[in-house]
Amino acid sequence: MNITFRQLKIFEAVARQLSFTRAAAELHLTQPAVSMQVKQLEQEAGVPLLEQLGKRIHLTEAGAEMHRYARAISTLLTEAEQVFGEMKGLKRGRLNITVASTANYFVPRLWATFRVRHPDVTVSLDVTNRAGLIRALAENQTDLVIMGQPPEDMDLVAESFMPNPLVVIAPPTHPLASAKNISPQRLQGETFLMREPGSGTRSLTERVFAEKGLDASTPIEMSSTEAIKQGVEAGLGLALLSVHTLEMELALQRLVVLDVEGFPVLRDWYIVHRAGKRLSAVAQAFRDFILQETTAIVHVPQV
Numbered sequence: 001m002n003i004t005f006r007q008l009k010i011f012e013a014v015a016r017q018l019s020f021t022r023a024a025a026e027l028h029l030t031q032p033a034v035s036m037q038v039k040q041l042e043q044e045a046g047v048p049l050l051e052q053l054g055k056r057i058h059l060t061e062a063g064a065e066m067h068r069y070a071r072a073i074s075t076l077l078t079e080a081e082q083v084f085g086e087m088k089g090l091k092r093g094r095l096n097i098t099v100a101s102t103a104n105y106f107v108p109r110l111w112a113t114f115r116v117r118h119p120d121v122t123v124s125l126d127v128t129n130r131a132g133l134i135r136a137l138a139e140n141q142t143d144l145v146i147m148g149q150p151p152e153d154m155d156l157v158a159e160s161f162m163p164n165p166l167v168v169i170a171p172p173t174h175p176l177a178s179a180k181n182i183s184p185q186r187l188q189g190e191t192f193l194m195r196e197p198g199s200g201t202r203s204l205t206e207r208v209f210a211e212k213g214l215d216a217s218t219p220i221e222m223s224s225t226e227a228i229k230q231g232v233e234a235g236l237g238l239a240l241l242s243v244h245t246l247e248m249e250l251a252l253q254r255l256v257v258l259d260v261e262g263f264p265v266l267r268d269w270y271i272v273h274r275a276g277k278r279l280s281a282v283a284q285a286f287r288d289f290i291l292q293e294t295t296a297i298v299h300v301p302q303v
């Protein structure tokens with residue numbers, strides 16, 4: 001049989017409409033063109049597919065069979081079109097990611113590996129604090145968010161992909177730098193450097209302080225993790241930060257992690273999107289990549 005997709009498509013419309021005129025109108029063809037394609041299909045099949053009874057046309061048994069195949073083939077074709085369309089999307093797509101300022105320390109490394117595999121995909125990476133991340137999700141301004149603590153009162157899909165321990169840091173010259181099992185109460189009276197309200201690190205620090213009965217009423221507030229690290233190094237005070245922000249300073253021994261009881265506080269990193277959001281092929285691929293490969297690429301400093 002030498003059947004063409006065009007013949008099948010035209011036959012499918014005739015069989016569904018049971019009318020040459022309506023099928024021709026639907027396909028923007030003339031009626032003789034439609035009749036001719038159906039006739040050629042019948043010749044190829046070697047059996048009549050339609051019969052005319054009075055003014056109306058009916059499907060023969062072979063016609064009903066052919067209609068079934070025509071529908072199945074057309075569904076597969078549409079599916080193939082979608083798959084290739086998405087592949088094109090993946091090849092040349094664009095991704096908007098919004099990440100916590102503390103995730104800033106490892107996301108560019110992940111993107112670099114992803115980009116080797118998808119060199120034509122472009123990214124716009126927005127870095128903000130937790131309040132900014134929540135706003136980006138609420139206003140649907142981003143494809144994917146990487147954050148420490150997804151809010152519980154929003155309809156989100158949040159998947160954890162790596163541990164995110166929170167530690168107490170000090171300069172190496174601090175009297176407690178080499179002490180063991182420091183009780184949290186010994187930190188009372190120390191000055192703490194804290195991130196701005198709206199920061200996830202800040203709210204977690206406040207929660208931990210409340211749990212341990214510590215008073216954090218007079219912190220030095222700084223709206224950047226970099227500034228906090230510089231401040232701690234310079235002897236301004238102590239701070240609680242995610243270990244992911246400290247890789248370099250710990251390796252160079254410019255900062256030390258204090259051995260405080262109950263620390264590190266263990267939590268996870270999450271990749272998040274709004275429930276019901278249709279992720280693009282690129283977003284889907286990046287999400288899968290993060291979930292499956294982060295731990296092989298990003299090293300969590302041991303504390």
Ligand code: PGA
Pocket residue numbers: 100101102103128129130131147148149195198199200201202
């Ligand atoms: P942030 O990020 O302190 O920069 O807001 C951390 C988080 O989302 O937990």
